[in-house]
Structure formats: structure tokens, C-alpha cells
Amino acid sequence: MAQMQAWLTAELPNEGCGLLAGNGRQVRHVLALPNAERSPQRFRAEAKAQVAAMLELDRNGWELLGVFHSHPASPAQPSETDQLQAYYPAAVSIIFGQPANGGGWEAQAFRLQAGSSRPVQLQLTNDSVASA
Numbered sequence: 001m002a003q004m005q006a007w008l009t010a011e012l013p014n015e016g017c018g019l020l021a022g023n024g025r026q027v028r029h030v031l032a033l034p035n036a037e038r039s040p041q042r043f044r045a046e047a048k049a050q051v052a053a054m055l056e057l058d059r060n061g062w063e064l065l066g067v068f069h070s071h072p073a074s075p076a077q078p079s080e081t082d083q084l085q086a087y088y089p090a091a092v093s094i095i096f097g098q099p100a101n102g103g104g105w106e107a108q109a110f111r112l113q114a115g116s117s118r119p120v121q122l123q124l125t126n127d128s129v130a131s132a
């Protein structure tokens, strides 16, 4: 969580994004990706960086377990675009947004599928995130 938040904070005021890799249900690696849109309202991972990240997963035998991105100025809820552009429906989507009362990132996890979203519970352990 700290790695993701640090990356997303560094990307402000724009949306930030990245991939989560591991095995089974345990996330072990955060792969931060540059936002090619450089926009506070949209994100699209830079193609080269995304390909490099996927190759790194393959090389290490990791699975793509999650994708994450930020909403720098809105709540941690999937937008219509997020639901329509859910390219990895098997992966959990973690959205970092701004809570109504301010005070830093708030994370929510979802399974996104074309046009719909379902909340997912995350379990935080000392050094990893597991999806339930």
C-alpha cells in the first residue's frame, strides 16, 4: 500500500496507475506505470512500460493480480470509464480516491467487468496485499 500511495502521490496532480503481481492471492510486487494521458481525469498506462511490466511478470512466473489507479479529486469509486475500460476482468481493480473529509488516499477494491463493478475485500498483511 505504501509503495502504491507513494507512486500516486508523486504523479499528482495527474492520475497515476500501475499493476500488482504475485502468486495465488498474494500480491508481492508493485509495478508503477507512467500515465500516458498525463491527465487529472484519465489514465492510460504508457504502452512501452506496460509491455515491459508484462514481460517482467512472465519472466518471473508472476500472475497479474491487480491493477490500480488514482482519482486525485474524486472518491475511490469506479467511474463509468473505469467500468467500460476494464481490460483485465480477472484482476482486482484498486482505486485510490479522496475521502469526503480529506486526509490522504482512501483505497477501495473492485472487480470491474464491462459496465459493472463489485466490491472486493482486501486483507492487508505486513508486507503484502491479498484479495479475498
Ligand SMILES: [Zn+2]
Pocket (backbone or CB within 6 Å): 069, 070, 071, 078, 079, 082, 095
Ligand atoms: Zn478511475
